[in-house]
Amino acid sequence: MPRENNRIYKKTLASSESLEKNVNFFCEIGKVYSGKIKYLTDLGYGEKNGANGLSNEEVQQVLNHHLMDRSTPQSLLKRVFFYNAILLGSRGGEHFYLMAEDFKKCEGGGYDVLIYRSKTNQRVEIGNRGKADKLILPNNSDIIEVYEKYLSYRPQLSEPNFYLQECDEQNGEQI
Structure with missing residues (x-):
């Protein structure tokens, strides 16, 4: 994931548009994070059973x-x-x-x-x-x-x- 983020980040910085105007950067980075979260969830990581309250x-x-x-x-x-x-x-x-x-x-x-x-x-x-x-x-x-x-x-x-x-x-x- 860091390499993918770095690639997108460098590509965005290389463009002449500023980060504030480059909506695509945020969309792409969001897709990368979303995909990584789904991948880790499929592997069994993450909070499946949240904190159990007292009965x-x-x-x-x-x-x-x-x-x-x-x-x-x-x-x-x-x-x-x-x-x-x-x-x-x-x-x-x-x-x-x-x-x-x-x-x-x-x-x-x-x-x-x-x-x-x-x-x-x-x-x-x-x-x-x-x-x-x-x-x-x-x-x-x-x-x-x-x-x-x-x-x-x-x-x-x-x-x-x-x-x-x-x-x-x-x-x-x-x-």
Whole structure:
């Protein structure tokens, strides 16, 4: 494939037309890539079976585990993190950019959550976060109870981040 691309590229550069005006270059290169992808797929390469999500039984098994029972701050945090991953679809760095103010209580009892997606917004900053998707956490008593309990534990003058750093209670310092 690189040799074919190189041949087409050199042929295009040798012509007097600029790349912007030479539509044929992009059509030809597209055909080469398309053919190569089909060839590799026929050989058995590629993503045939995408990532398998968790089944309902697996989700229940995780939620019923003793480390997710909401009895301690750590287990509550783990449960909220799991809910954010499952219900909001948060991945990797998207958890970092969640802010407490992004969770707005609805009149119907659920939460509206503003999500700033990392794939479409690479410049996510605290002050300038761009456009957001609005997702709705369902009005399920178990789910809402967990979020309300978690948000109620936030100190009043804390950082805006949704996930806060643990403090050492004896010394009042961050761990």
